[in-house]
Amino acid sequence: MTAGAGALPTGGRTVLGPHRRPRRLRGTPAFRRMVAETRLAPEDLVLPAFVHEGDSPRDISSMPGVQQHTVEGLVELALHCRDAGVAGIMLFGVPDHKDAEGSGATDPDGILNRATRAVRDAVGDDLLVMTDLCLDEFTDHGHCGVLDADGRVDNDASLERYAEMAVAQARAGAHVVGPSGMMDGQVVVIREALDDAGFTDVVVMAYTAKYASAFYGPFREAVASSLSGDRRTYQQDPANARESLVELALDEAEGADLVMVKPALAYLDVVASLRAATDLPVVAYQVSGEYSMIEAAAANGWIDRRAAVLEALLSIRRAGADVVLTYHALEAAGWLREQR
Ligand code: PBG
Numbered sequence: 001m002t003a004g005a006g007a008l009p010t011g012g013r014t015v016l017g018p019h020r021r022p023r024r025l026r027g028t029p030a031f032r033r034m035v036a037e038t039r040l041a042p043e044d045l046v047l048p049a050f051v052h053e054g055d056s057p058r059d060i061s062s063m064p065g066v067q068q069h070t071v072e073g074l075v076e077l078a079l080h081c082r083d084a085g086v087a088g089i090m091l092f093g094v095p096d097h098k099d100a101e102g103s104g105a106t107d108p109d110g111i112l113n114r115a116t117r118a119v120r121d122a123v124g125d126d127l128l129v130m131t132d133l134c135l136d137e138f139t140d141h142g143h144c145g146v147l148d149a150d151g152r153v154d155n156d157a158s159l160e161r162y163a164e165m166a167v168a169q170a171r172a173g174a175h176v177v178g179p180s181g182m183m184d185g186q187v188v189v190i191r192e193a194l195d196d197a198g199f200t201d202v203v204v205m206a207y208t209a210k211y212a213s214a215f216y217g218p219f220r221e222a223v224a225s226s227l228s229g230d231r232r233t234y235q236q237d238p239a240n241a242r243e244s245l246v247e248l249a250l251d252e253a254e255g256a257d258l259v260m261v262k263p264a265l266a267y268l269d270v271v272a273s274l275r276a277a278t279d280l281p282v283v284a285y286q287v288s289g290e291y292s293m294i295e296a297a298a299a300n301g302w303i304d305r306r307a308a309v310l311e312a313l314l315s316i317r318r319a320g321a322d323v324v325l326t327y328h329a330l331e332a333a334g335w336l337r338e339q340r
Helices: 020-026 029-035 073-085 111-123 155-172 186-196 214-222 242-254 265-277 288-299 304-318 329-339
Strands: 047-050 068-069 088-094 128-133 176-179 205-209 257-262 281-285 321-323
Touching: 020 029, 020 288, 047 068, 047 073, 047 111, 068 073, 068 176, 073 088, 073 329, 088 111, 111 128, 111 155, 111 205, 128 155, 155 176, 176 186, 176 242, 186 205, 186 242, 205 242, 205 265, 214 288, 242 257, 242 265, 242 321, 257 265, 265 281, 281 304, 288 304
Parallel strands: 047 088, 047 321, 088 128, 128 176, 176 205, 205 257, 257 281, 281 321
Antiparallel strands: none
16 A cells, blocks of 8 residues: 555645545446446437438448438338437438439439438337438539539529428428538528428528538448539638637527537537537537548457447537437447447
8 A cells, every 4th residue: 555544655746635536436337437427328319321212222332331222221220210219310312313403302202302201201200300401412513502604603592492402301201401501591591491381390400510521522422422623612611610600600590400510520629619609409410431430440450349439429429519410320329228
């Protein structure tokens, strides 16, 4: 034992004094559980999922374990999410036909709207059905909006398409629409369109701070995007943090119900600053590249997959996110139930 009652061998001195030993509260799992500041539960998680028009599922090679589902497969996946206690499923459509206007986005029989209807019919109100509200999956040029005569993304013309798209998604049964195009004014235009069509209860989950990120790489394969060029005229510069507070003020004033930061892990400072600046729930999207990095390292035996997945999700919660969108949602929910 050390000299003196409770004294450390350093002569009883730490910065905090002789009696402070933070390790006491780390000594057993029971102590660690009791003092955990952050908890992760299935109901904090939302699963993003892809649906295509083919009649068999298609693997996404850059996202091992993730597929483009058939409508039937997607319904089954949604039921698994419901049973696992996951909060919701965020749907992305991969249409066969793409054109300049992204007409499949507003077609009630377009793949995303068709799939939304099927999922909502199956899950009712037991799982939140969320839809990506953006044109990039549906346009042949791959941009998130429509283009003007000079080939630039036309903000206000895109808003008209978003308004139509929001109503089509609400009609299909979406509980939550997630505008991800980063057009100025998108939240208020969508809110008004929903209200005018009688969908006052449909929730707008705004992509408030969405950065022009290299971590979306695998997603482009997932939705067969044909984007040439980049999205830097509408998505935020990774150099900027304060700009997210400007976006937050606008989205709050425009009527957003939920505000999102995307990507997650490289932007935890932004998650924390939004958490401090708003009383709305904050959502963070752990994007495709974040998923694939963990999968690739784990496949090489370089990291413990399960531990790394749960640590990343917990850290996103610790930074201030109430809800996390993650491609690991279903599997993580299973692990979290096991741990209880
Ligand atoms: C746009 C959208 C993107 C993602 C979600 N919504 C792609 C982009 O902005 O380039 C990326 C999600 C991911 O990488 O997991 N509809």
